[in-house]
Amino acid sequence: MFLKPTIFLSSLALLLSFASLFLSSWIILPAPNMFLLRLGVAAPEISPGLFLLNLFSLLLSFICIHHPQLQRLACIVSLIGLLTCGWVLVNIAPTQAQMAKAMTQGLGTDYLKRIPVKVSAKMQTHAFSLVHAFRGIPLGKIRHQTNILFATPAGVSLTMEVYQPPEVGKYPAVVVIYGGAWQRGNPSADPEFNQYIANQGYTVFAIDYRHAPQYRFPAQLDDVRTALDFIRQHAAEYEADPERMVLLGRSAGAHLAMLAAYQPDALPIRAVVSYYGPVNLPEGYKTPPSPDPINVRAVLKAFIGGSLEELPNQYQIASPINYLTHPVPPTLLVYGSRDHLVEARFGRQMYKALLQSGNTAVFLTIPWAEHAFDAVFSGVSNQLALYHTERFLAWALFDQ
Template sequence: MLSKMAQSVKYSLNQKILRAKSACQDFRLYDVGSYALNRLTPRTGYTLHKNIAYGLKARQCLDIFFSAKPRSQRPLIVFVHGGAWLHGDKKDYRFVGEAFAKEGYDVAIINYHLAPEYIFPSYIDDLSLALNYLTQHQLKLKIQAEQIILMGHSAGAFNIMSALYHPQPYSLKSREKIRAVVGLCGPYHFDYKDDPLCADAFDQSVSYQHVMPYYFVEPNKIKHYLFTASNDQVVAKNNAIDFDHILKKKGNHSQMISIPRTGHISILGSVSSLFSRYFQTKKQILHVLNEALDT
């Protein structure tokens, strides 16, 4: 008969497996949903330039949505998709590019290398390379990299925070131009050891205390906005609570924003032009971006 401790461990493991299965099912459903969203996303109000290489490898490419809305200073949103570092492609996020391009933002959506073939910090290396490329080639690309917003969902939110807060800080030519970081349901402080969903994305011999951005926060003037979904069953809210706490402890700006009636996947889908009127997500993001850019 199992001891109480063994029963507790078994129960905890079973719960993790159930959450992982649920998350994988959600990602599959999201593939179907994003396909439908993108098919119905308007093709007006922006120009799309696909598959711009920011590096030499196949996954090192990005799409740029150029806003058709006149604006003297066009801020640049760099969006990083989620998918537990195992899954996802920029082509699935046309609805994100359109949603913000119609508001006067240029939007770059990047691909990056995925696990299990590539593990941390490969995907952070890719993001840093993409940011430097966008900054160095802004004239050729016809973008303005003077006001940059980093935005990421789930694993992508981890990536954008890790590009700023990393055990070996990156040489980001755009660091002083980053006005805000917007993390949607990001895992900023968790133990990935044997995690059934994302263990393959990290070196299991390295402790999470040597990886998580929570442990490497440094003071700066960037505005941090940590969005959570009220019904998130994948990423625990403590990730945002802990990260908000350490950011403020270091003297940084940080604000937590909970979006009602959304889950881990639907919080991102709710920014789509098809659904944004029914949810607070896009409205709240635009509000904080205006706040950050007016500072």
């Protein structure tokens, strides 16, 4: 027996209003576990689409639900969803203004003028585009090589992927290090970002490293440094300029990027880009986030090989914030204010320490963003982050 059309539409409208609110609620709710964290990451990034979904459910509820109390309930639910998504949308412009201000404070008011016109002409002209949010950020044509073996420590094959501009030439190098709690991941991560950056005129090296808990720190740092040596030795083969190199990492990869670049005997690195990277492991162990969906202490134990009480020196050695006793490369720090894996307070702490030690640094925060916000490449947060990251790269590698 089939439902009458009016009953079906009424039920559909009510169900859609609650479903839309459920999805939108993760813009503000902290995720208690890894499963729900995916919703916490994605919801703010697709907020333009969720806004339309809530608007549609509101209209459908108003038109199709004829029971006064149910209609009122469905409309209220949809309005709450609209307001939640609207919070992100109305804050895009002020967030962009704050990020632009942070860039000029860190790099100088004229930093954009020092970027060659032919380089700046390729960059995005707007920090956020609704068209890109729905249709995707254009990536452009590139050349792509995979499974390039660069080392076999302890019999483990470590490979890299190389993304190159479409035309043969000599380009600055961007070395990308993936995240994954030092326990998982591979060089094929974040291909859209690598393709986009290569199309902007860079040779991008996406590198691998051994994983915890089987391989403990400093194995991962050793692998990154080995990869950098390989890149310098084979730079000409991949049309890269070894004297113009930036390290860029996400989460655990950002931690390794900072560590590798900040070593006293590090190879020359022009700059570092850290997306939500851990910087102070002892403090991270002592004060984990709440909620703690990834179990930070367990992750750190697996990486270091024991607890803070058991291996205090290793935790100190593995903390990038402890390497600011000498000049280090300019650093761009990008964090989400709602990050429940690596809280933004650590990025702010690193930023202050960099400035106090006389180094150049930029600290960007995105109010609604969770950890790994850039997993949604055309999402709201990544559009803002990418806009400033490409300008930072151009400043660091093409500064006239």
